[in-house]
Amino acid sequence: MYNCVEIQKNIYWVGINDKRLELFENLWPLEHGVSYNSYLICDEKVALIDTVAEGNYEYYLKKIQSIIKDRKIDYLIVNHMEPDHSGVIPTLVRNFPDIKIVVNNKTLDILKNFYQLEDNLHLVKEGDELVLGNYKLKFYPIPMVHWPESMVTYEETTKTLFSNDAFGSFGSLDGGIFDDQLHLVFFEEEMRRYYSNIVGKYGVPVQNALKKLSSLEIKCICPSHGPIWRTNPQKVISLYNKWSLCESDKGVVIVYGSMYGNTAKMAETIGQSLVKHGIEDVKIYDSSKTHLSYILRDIWKYRGLIIGSCAYNNGMFPPIENLTTKLLQLGVKNRLLALFGNYSWNGGGVSNLEKFAEKSGMELVGQSVEVKSSPKEEDLEKLRELGKLMADKLKS
Ligand SMILES: Cc1cc2nc3c(=O)[nH]c(=O)nc-3n(C[C@H](O)[C@H](O)[C@H](O)COP(=O)(O)O)c2cc1C
Ligand SMILES: [Fe+2]
Ligand SMILES: [Fe+2]
Structure with a gap:
């Protein structure tokens, strides 16, 4: 043989x-x-x-x-x-x-x-x-x-x-x-x-x-x-x-698109707040670095999904746009969704993420947090609050 x-x-x-x-x-x-x-x-x-x-x-x-x-x-x-x-x-x-x-x-x-x-x-x-x-x-x-x-x-x-x-x-x-x-x-x-x-x-x-x-x-x-x-x-x-059945575990995927690192810092703030408020499984992905394949794998595992994007030519950062398109095609359901982002002129990242949220039918948690260029202390506070809201929802 x-x-x-x-x-x-x-x-x-x-x-x-x-x-x-x-x-x-x-x-x-x-x-x-x-x-x-x-x-x-x-x-x-x-x-x-x-x-x-x-x-x-x-x-x-x-x-x-x-x-x-x-x-x-x-x-x-x-x-x-x-x-x-x-x-x-x-x-x-x-x-x-x-x-x-x-x-x-x-x-x-x-x-x-x-x-x-x-x-x-x-x-x-x-x-x-x-x-x-x-x-x-x-x-x-x-x-x-x-x-x-x-x-x-x-x-x-x-x-x-x-x-x-x-x-x-x-x-x-x-x-x-x-x-x-x-x-x-x-x-x-x-x-x-x-x-x-x-x-x-x-x-x-x-x-x-x-x-x-x-x-x-x-x-x-x-x-x-x-x-x-x-x-x-x-x-x-x-x-x-x-x-x-799109059933999932208690945990959160945070995925962001960032050129200069400001949206990345925002992701980290939310991640720390989630852990502080009792969520043990938190995965943070840079959409430019990690292939969509692995991000989807984890989105299929966890109930919480938090997406962040800087603005890019009046739209979302391209890998995030790609991710949201894919999520709509796949029809992922039963997820708690929260959004954040960053812009310098007239925006485009968060506004388009919100359009995605509506189409996806996912339950939105809290208000989107959008900051201008770099997060200041009051922005960080809003991001921590968003993390806490998501943690509370997941625990309830
Ligand atoms: C190619 C390119 C396109 C951009 N398009 C927009 C835009 O349409 N609207 C906007 O407000 N800012 C736009 N920006 C600015 C960035 O979104 C902004 O500087 C943001 O703070 C970057 O976040 P980051 O540090 O996470 O990369 C653009 C920047 C670049 C390089
Ligand atoms: Fe096949
Ligand atoms: Fe096959």
Whole structure:
């Protein structure tokens, strides 16, 4: 076996760890890499569940062949068409021309348009069964988690859910592949980052998927990125439930945009007041320094959100404008919001933050604090008061 891991009898992880890619979807930083998990079931029939991103084919094939030797792959289960899981399908099909590609009705068009593949398709709908021998696969579409054709595959004998992107995390699998072999604090953060960055907009579809899957007994979750959850799969299911309902913890993210550091000083004043008034978890981010990916991750965790911006060409500072646009797209709810900012001529930062606040539907705490150029003692007092108001709201 060439760097594969047997996860159950005759069921193997044949995934790839990618530590080179800088940006996932050419957008989200991968400081600690990412894994493309693919699974191989070697029964009377051989089935491959999802593939890997383009560029990894040689290594991937070597892994597969070290298990199947000269057998063929009978079925390729396509749970999701995003190229991080479908990129090598055309090459695989050239190498295994008889392979049957298992798809749902929403996959057809996407498969054809990406790879011009229309033959040897095996169409399944919700609840359909595919018997491999000892193992039996059942298919459940979970539309818009996070693409229209997204689907999960359930193996009945072992009660294993191959969940594709659902329950996936950033971060490569460094030696261990199971939850009990890895640092869970790190992976819970990376899972929430993945959720907020990629899946966050689709809270309602996630809720629908969780309802659909609630009738299944699930002993192990095998996602397409990050750890396999075999010790306590219910834990990640409850995290998905929490995140998709936009439920949050007591804590505050302060994020600001500042050129000369005055708005940054204001952020620090609010942060000190929050801690003084009993909030233990306070994260302060400079939007120019920390990638949006990490800021969203923490906004998904904490109930308090305080945004500050200096004025910039009658508007918000560009990274803050970007953040607010993203928050509206994602539809983040159930947050307590407070605003502050800074200007020298006619403003534009705070006034536009207030427009954002109205569109967001978030509950505004206190009056915005806007200062001219640099905060004076009376401004600092207003900022401390704003921090106290937020702390009191969070504690009540
Ligand atoms: C490119 C640029 C555009 C600016 N646009 C505005 C503006 O539209 N309205 C305004 O009142 N101040 C504007 N300013 C001034 C800053 O917002 C102001 O000096 C503020 O105090 C800077 O806060 P900071 O110290 O947190 O960077 C601009 C400054 C720069 C460099
Ligand atoms: Fe995806
Ligand atoms: Fe993915």
